[in-house]
Amino acid sequence: MRPVSRTDTQSPAEHRPSPDLRCAIYARVSVADSQPNSFTSLSAQIEACEQHIASQRSQGWGLAYPPFTDDGLSGANLQRPGLRSLLDLVDQGAVEVIVVHRLDRLTRSLFDLATLLPLFRLKGAAVVSVTQQINTHTPSGRLSLHLLTTFAEYERETIGARTRDKLAATRRQGRWQGSGTPLGYGVDFEQRLVLDSSEASFVQEIFQRYLAIETMAEMMDWLGRAGAKTKKWVTRDGKTRGGQPMDRTTLYRLLNNRMYIGEALFNGEWHSGIYPPIVDLDLWRAVQDKLAQRARRKGAPNAGRQLHEFPFLGKLFWHDGRAYTAFKSSPRGKKHYMYYVAPATEQEKASQQPPFNIATDALHEALIEHLRSLFRNPQTWLPDLLDRTRSDPTMDETQIRQALQSLDRAWDLFTEHTAAALLAQLVQRVALQPGGAHIELDMDFLARMIVTVPPTHLASSLRV
Numbered sequence: 001m002r003p004v005s006r007t008d009t010q011s012p013a014e015h016r017p018s019p020d021l022r023c024a025i026y027a028r029v030s031v032a033d034s035q036p037n038s039f040t041s042l043s044a045q046i047e048a049c050e051q052h053i054a055s056q057r058s059q060g061w062g063l064a065y066p067p068f069t070d071d072g073l074s075g076a077n078l079q080r081p082g083l084r085s086l087l088d089l090v091d092q093g094a095v096e097v098i099v100v101h102r103l104d105r106l107t108r109s110l111f112d113l114a115t116l117l118p119l120f121r122l123k124g125a126a127v128v129s130v131t132q133q134i135n136t137h138t139p140s141g142r143l144s145l146h147l148l149t150t151f152a153e154y155e156r157e158t159i160g161a162r163t164r165d166k167l168a169a170t171r172r173q174g175r176w177q178g179s180g181t182p183l184g185y186g187v188d189f190e191q192r193l194v195l196d197s198s199e200a201s202f203v204q205e206i207f208q209r210y211l212a213i214e215t216m217a218e219m220m221d222w223l224g225r226a227g228a229k230t231k232k233w234v235t236r237d238g239k240t241r242g243g244q245p246m247d248r249t250t251l252y253r254l255l256n257n258r259m260y261i262g263e264a265l266f267n268g269e270w271h272s273g274i275y276p277p278i279v280d281l282d283l284w285r286a287v288q289d290k291l292a293q294r295a296r297r298k299g300a301p302n303a304g305r306q307l308h309e310f311p312f313l314g315k316l317f318w319h320d321g322r323a324y325t326a327f328k329s330s331p332r333g334k335k336h337y338m339y340y341v342a343p344a345t346e347q348e349k350a351s352q353q354p355p356f357n358i359a360t361d362a363l364h365e366a367l368i369e370h371l372r373s374l375f376r377n378p379q380t381w382l383p384d385l386l387d388r389t390r391s392d393p394t395m396d397e398t399q400i401r402q403a404l405q406s407l408d409r410a411w412d413l414f415t416e417h418t419a420a421a422l423l424a425q426l427v428q429r430v431a432l433q434p435g436g437a438h439i440e441l442d443m444d445f446l447a448r449m450i451v452t453v454p455p456t457h458l459a460s461s462l463r464v
Contacts, residue, residue, distance in 0.1 A: 020060030023097040025049040025067040026086055028105045032072030042071055045101035052130045053099060061097060065089070075108035078115075087116075090125050097137075099128045103145075109436055115370050117145075118377040171264040171347075174274050180233035180241060182259055182346045184278045193275045200278045202228070203260060207279050207287050210255060220248065255287055257346045265345055308420035309338055310360060312367075312430055316340055318355045319433040327357075354434050367430065367439065368411070368423070375408035381443070388447035395451060403450035 027045035046067045053061050070082040078084075083106075089095050098120065100106050106127070107113050117136070120127055126137035127145075135141035170177055175191045184203040186196045206228070213219045223246050230250055232243030246254075254260075261284050262277035263270040279287075309328065316324040322343035329337040340363060342355035374381060381404075382397055389395040411419065429440040 021062065021096040022064035022094065023053050023061050023099055024065050024086055024089065024095045025053075025063065025099050026069075026083065026106060027067055027101065028070040028073060028075060028080070028082070030072065030074055042069055045105065048101050048130050049099040052128070053097075064095070075104060075106070077109070078107065078112050087119070090120065090123050093123055095123075095125050097126050097128055099130065101129070102131050103127075103129045103134065112436075114436075115373055118373045122373075122377050171274065172271070174264070176347075180231060180235075182257060183231040183254065184260070185275070195276050195278065199231075202226075203254070203278050204283075206251070206254065207260075207283050210251075211283070211286055211290060216248065219251070223251065252291075253346060253349070255291060259346060260284070265347070307424055308417045310340070311420040311424040312340070312363070312427065315424075315427060316363075316430050316432070318343055319431050319438070322355075324355075324358075324432075355432060358432075364423070367427070367437075368419070370439070371426070372408045372411060375404040375411075378404050381446075384443050385447055385450070388443060389451050392451050400450060407450070 025046055027042050027049070029041050029045075046069070049067070050063065053063050068082040068086040070080040073080045078087075086095070086098070090098070098106075103113075107116065117127070120136070126135055126141075128135045128141075132144070133141075134144050136145060167177060170191075174193065176185075176187050176193050177191075181187055181193060184196060184200040185193045188194045206223075209222055210219060213222065228246040230242045230244050230246055233241055235241060244250075258265075258270050259275055260277065260279040261272070261281060262275050263272050264274035265271075310326045312324075313326050314323070318324070324340040324343060327339045327341045338360040339357045340360060342357050344353075344355050348354070378385070378401060382400060385400050386395075386397065389400065414422070425445050426441055427439065428442050431438040431440075
């Protein structure tokens with residue numbers, strides 16, 4: 001008996017007789033319709049997909065399940081109930097054709113698409129886009145998909161470049177983009193930063209107090225007694241942000257913010273004379289010297305981090321080269337909270353632009369799943385691995401595939417420490433960007449691994 005996928009509206013009675021090629025429809029809209037009984041965009045997507053399946057009835061197509069839908073959910077990630085139900089069904093081998101109105105209904109992220117397509121190929125499921133004439137069961141469909149994703153990547157990079165150029169031009173003119181500004185500043189009617197006299201005086205006092213006080217405990221005590229809070233501001237959609245008590249992290253960010261000496265960051269460099277300064281250069285340099293002395297006394301900021309906690313520390317970067325650091329909270333009950341801390345500027349933080357902090361578990365799980373999907377379907381790796389293992393006559397394409405698939409099966413047997421050690425050796429660099437990530441692997445290490453351990457014994461030899 002074939003498994004049945006369930007969504008909120010499905011019941012066992014709705015399971016339909018299986019045709020030769022079992023089709024499943026997926027539909028999604030980002031904004032839920034306020035009139036659920038009307039003919040909505042979701043209804044239009046489903047109807048078009050049903051008509052397309054009906055037109056292929058002579059090819060053995062048939063709708064085997066009720067449509068899988070996500071109403072009012074973004075396509076920026078894969079955490080959608082309807083999609084997860086469909087993926088469970090695909091993983092069970094119970095779907096041959098996934099039909100969508102457009103490919104962006106499935107996902108808007110090229111990184112997620114690169115994760116989904118190998119899974120579909122591995123399970124023998126084709127992806128069909130009704131309006132884009134894409135069918136990954138056919139060579140022309142796969143070519144169309146490749147061209148579409150290539151142009152989508154080009155368009156995304158072009159939009160990113162234009163956005164960066166616009167931001168640089170705006171900052172060069174001393175203007176400000178975004179709703180929130182750093183503490184000490186406001187925005188005039190021409191979108192130029194201007195001094196907020198009371199806040200600016202308090203920022204100056206913070207710099208002066210930091211020089212005068214001996215310990216951070218004393219400094220934090222003074223900030224608490226002074227009622228120091230982060231900048232409070234309102235977003236364009238009316239939500240209040242900031243206004244929280246200032247902690248050590250926000251204090252260090254304030255003391256390192258070069259905007260307070262009138263500089264602006266654009267084109268990857270700080271430029272002077274752009275914004276009205278709050279702190280004079282002598283005070284700024286004295287504070288930076290003291291910060292450097294404290295850092296030398298305390299040692300490297302990331303010292304003491306465990307490999308199994310932060311296997312990508314020193315390898316994780318924003319796409320412009322800025323490095324992520326690590327944060328581990330003090331115990332809260334029996335739990336620590338751990339993050340890769342984004343190298344965001346004050347402007348990016350104030351306007352809630354990326355990069356953002358990332359929970360270690362979320363990043364590790366996403367990258368591990370991406371790697372394991374490539375272990376299961378290593379087509380893109382094969383030429384490189386065949387070249388690197390050519391000295392071993394026993395290693396051919398079949399042996400390499402078996403070794404990588406054994407590694408995938410063995411992964412569930414690894415302890416946290418073993419998995420982290422393997423990740424740390426296999427991954428050389430991860431460059432995050434707004435739409436995904438670029439991952440560089442140590443292919444020599446991977447080749448040595450699959451040559452050293454015979455494929456048939458890989459899972460048992462890695463059992464820990």
